[in-house]
Amino acid sequence: MSSAPASISQPDPPVAFSHREKIIIIVGLMLGMFLAALEQTIIATALPRIAGDLGGAEHLSWIVSSYLLTSTAVTPIYGKLSDLYGRKVMLQIAICVFLVTSLLCGFAGSMVQLIIFRALQGLGGGGLLAMAHATIADIISPRERGRYQGYIASVFAASSVIGPVLGGLFAEHLGWPWIFWLNIPIGLAALAVSQKTLGRLKPKRLRHRIDYFGAVLIVSAVTCVLLVTTMGGNEFPWASPEIVGLGIAAVILFLLAVVQERRAAEPILPPRLFHNHTYVIVISLNLMISMVMIGGLIFMPLFLQMVYKLSSSDAGLMLIPLSCFTVAGAITAGRLVAHTGRYKIFPVIGFSILTVALLLLSTVTGTTPLWLTGVFMALNGFGLGLVMPVMLVAIQNAVEPRDMGVGTASVSFFRTMGGSFGVALYGAVLIARLDVLFDALPGAADIARLMGGSPGVVLLHDGRKALAALPDALHDPAITAIGGAFHELFWLGAAIAIVSLGVVLRLREIPLRETAAAVTAPAPGDD
Structure with a gap:
């Protein structure tokens, strides 16, 4: 310590x-x-x-x-x-x-x-x-x-x-x-x-x-949170003693970590970072954009397999427009930031595009042309690309040089945490909505008997295999219910994007420094 x-x-x-x-x-x-x-x-x-x-x-x-x-x-x-x-x-x-x-x-x-x-x-x-x-x-x-x-x-x-x-x-x-x-x-x-x-x-x-005790507390708290998001709704019900106990332990450990980091001479995660307006705003945005991005990457292939009856490999190929336009958006934003020295406008535009793309995806059905769905996914990727690199630049421009390492690392830290929260949240919402929608179908009792449990859980884990086990008469109503559940998932993503847009508007743009953290003079022969 x-x-x-x-x-x-x-x-x-x-x-x-x-x-x-x-x-x-x-x-x-x-x-x-x-x-x-x-x-x-x-x-x-x-x-x-x-x-x-x-x-x-x-x-x-x-x-x-x-x-x-x-x-x-x-x-x-x-x-x-x-x-x-x-x-x-x-x-x-x-x-x-x-x-x-x-x-x-x-x-x-x-x-x-x-x-x-x-x-x-x-x-x-x-x-x-x-x-x-x-x-x-x-x-x-x-x-x-x-x-x-x-x-x-x-x-x-x-x-x-x-x-x-x-x-x-x-x-x-x-x-x-x-x-x-x-x-x-x-x-x-x-x-x-x-x-x-x-x-x-x-x-x-x-x-x-080194603040070893603070490191142990932070690692333990994060482990508890990730165990909750990993096992909740899968290995244990959300209200089970195991998940509730892990949640309580995470809160206690985080509180102890805060106390320890405030008293440590060299804290692992310095509290002074959280007094930095830009840092707090950008970390919050990073958390939310990761929820939308990772949740989308995890559940989009399942959506394509279920609604369009694509194979797993074809569904993976359909992610190419999203990935390529994420790269295009990131390169575009990066070059314009370097050219203009301005960065706030890009996440504003990015979250706006992302909201529109998710709302468009919420209209997709099995009769929507596949190429049009690809366009919506590309638009989604471009919005993500405009946001992601700018967040890191904003933090690195705002923190002190002595905190550059921990400030930058915390971007990856909160991005992964956000992705974990996003997968857990999307999964919980999808399972809940699938159960409700399947329960309203005429053959609900037969579906429950054939699937042997919660339709949402079974479909989430077995995908098209579980769907193929249903009688032909229940097949089309089941696909319609699945499409409706995913539509609500896209609405959830759009809601997170709208909240993010409100947060980014509070970001105060700081002029970008012209020198790197470890560089104050040009090297001989720099070209």
């Missing part, structure tokens, strides 16, 4: 990077980010094969959840440690942890081993995302950072499309361990680039004491 503030023994002279060096660093960081982002999506299509080889199908969801838990929980810790020890060393630690645990995942001989190794892999994955964003803040000024954030956003969009395809191909032709072994060459390349280019990015050589 902390008892004394940090002191500076001797500051290093400022460093600057040429344009060529910046490009090389960005490529290396994108490799690391691609690893972490891909690992969240590539596993999904391989889960059935993994269950067939290792058994333990009842624990299958924990292969995904264990990674999510640990990668989210350690994000602010990486941010704080990088402010104290330097970005390079923490980035390389994250890469090494990720590589070693990827090997272990590939050699796992049981479901329990794989879940444990995935949890350990998340310790590296969370650091890859946090350190990439923080390192960019050190070498590129906020004014020009938007241009690069567009390329960074493309990494996440590409992983959302490539991941499921690669996972299915590897599981079917090479074996599921190659999902993890693919990380080795990419990770080694990222490690080599970081060693070559980040040597001049020196740490500040601070003498310090």
Whole structure:
């Protein structure tokens, strides 16, 4: 625990990077980010094969959840440690942890081993995302950072499309361990680039004491929250003693964390950040945009499979317009931010477009032309793209240089938290509405008997397989009910987007700095 503030023994002279060096660093960081982002999506299509080889199908969801838990929980810790020890060393630690645990995942001989190794892999994955964003803040000024954030956003969009395809191909032709072994060459390349280019990015050589107790409290509180959103409505009912107990524990742990962070000399998540108007507004927006984005990515394929009767692969391909236009929106916003020095207008436009797109999607039925649905999804993606990179630029421009690491890492932290909340909220609403709508159908009793439980839960887990089990006479009414339930899900997303639009209007635009956090003078030969 902390008892004394940090002191500076001797500051290093400022460093600057040429344009060529910046490009090389960005490529290396994108490799690391691609690893972490891909690992969240590539596993999904391989889960059935993994269950067939290792058994333990009842624990299958924990292969995904264990990674999510640990990668989210350690994000602010990486941010704080990088402010104290330097970005390079923490980035390389994250890469090494990720590589070693990827090997272990590939050699796992049981479901329990794989879940444990995935949890350990998340310790590296969370650091890859946090350190990439923080390192960019050190070498590129906020004014020009938007241009690069567009390329960074493309990494996440590409992983959302490539991941499921690669996972299915590897599981079917090479074996599921190659999902993890693919990380080795990419990770080694990222490690080599970081060693070559980040040597001049020196740490500040601070003498310090780490707030270990605060770190434990934050990690424990986040773990409880994610366990609630992961298991609630799936493994346990929402009102069960287990879920209620975890919710109470999360509240208590968060309160204890607040007390500890206020008294610690070097808190893991400094309370002074929450006195920063821009930081609070942007973190709130980040939480809400993640709820809409992740919830949409998770449930959109199910919507397409159910309403249009598409195969899982075809439904995945239909996400391409959304992903491509997310990249287009991010690059457009980034370049305009760099050109104009203004950033508030882009999330205003983005949330407005997002609201319209979600309302349009709420009108889609099985008779709507598929190409038109693709247009609505592309519009949705463009709105998301205009918002996402600008949020990070706004925070990095507003926080003090000493908080750059933890401030940047908290963007990833709250983004993952928002995504987890979004999936839980969308899932709960969808299940509830499906149960109500199916109960109103003429053959409700037959549907309940055939599905053997809550229609919403069964459809959410088994998709078209559960729908195919219904008699022909109930098939069309069931699809109509499913479409109605998803329409309400899109209305929920539009409501969140409207609230976000109201919040972003309160954002005070701060002129973008012309220098990076670690750069005060141009490097010789900068072009």
